[in-house]
Amino acid sequence: MSTVPQSILQANEKYAASFAKPSIPRKNFLVVTCLDPRIQPYEQMGLQFGECGVLRNAGGTAPNALPNIIVAQNFGLRDIAIVHHTDCGLTHITHQLIRDAVQEANGAEAAKTVDQFEFHEFKDVPGSVKRDVEYLARHPAIRKGTQITGWVYDVETGKVEDVVVS
Template identity: 30%
Template sequence: MSDAFDDLLAANEKYAATFSHSGLSGQAGRGLAVVTCMDSRVDPLGLLGLQAGDAKILRNAGARVTDDVLRTLVLAVYLLGVHRVLVMPHTDCRMSKSTDADVHEVIAAEHGVDTRSLDFKTVPDQAEALRHDMVRIKASPYLPDTLAVGGAVYDVRTGRLQPVEL
């Protein structure tokens, strides 16, 4: 591994010296899956009062329920003890400030890379995208009708959740 990761390997040595999670199973201890954004300001365990082993955390740009998120939720529900899902985008998200066309244009202009074959799933209306994604989970033929699905927007300025109803 290159020198670019030396800081991470050193931090891991410290972490491993006091590691205490070896007894955890792969099950979601609190029966929860959280679909959230990859934004580094979002600490899903901390902001929800969870600990390691409590929940399955699924992250991507914009906290979107993609085909891969649905695939992962099917596994989490049937194999890993999940019986409730929280979809949790956040305020000040880069994906809510642009259209896909804008993102393609910026990347092409600034980096010379043509990304037009990718769908970035930008979200001009965050509440509407959140409702759409919640419905997508509820409507999936692969997930049980009993699966509890909720949505909330995490405010990166206050640390508070703003629930969004279907």
């Protein structure tokens, strides 16, 4: 049996003992970023916990985040920061590699289900940021007047680079 549930409960006891209810986001913007644990948008962007919304997915891709972005905009998170990063896992994979890994782990029927997904893999990180900013800027469901910025976080230096502003 996994010790993960027990370790989660123990860690939560410590957290809850000094819990301070976070505020509703005050910056009125949303960060869309990768699920890579090296990405810590609050610390890396000089924000306090709770000051903005954060959406994560593999690669931080806008198309995969779109339904959640639409919901977030209706809760007041108007502007969007797309943050991709160097050494991203999506620069090292392809749809076929993912499909093959699923087939090896779970069989051919499971591998077929992978074909319903688009992983939006990329090689050029700044290019992927520009692609995502453009995608959101022209998407009809994104609120008019939304400022969309694009950034690349360097996992080696800790610095962010401003790539594009819509």
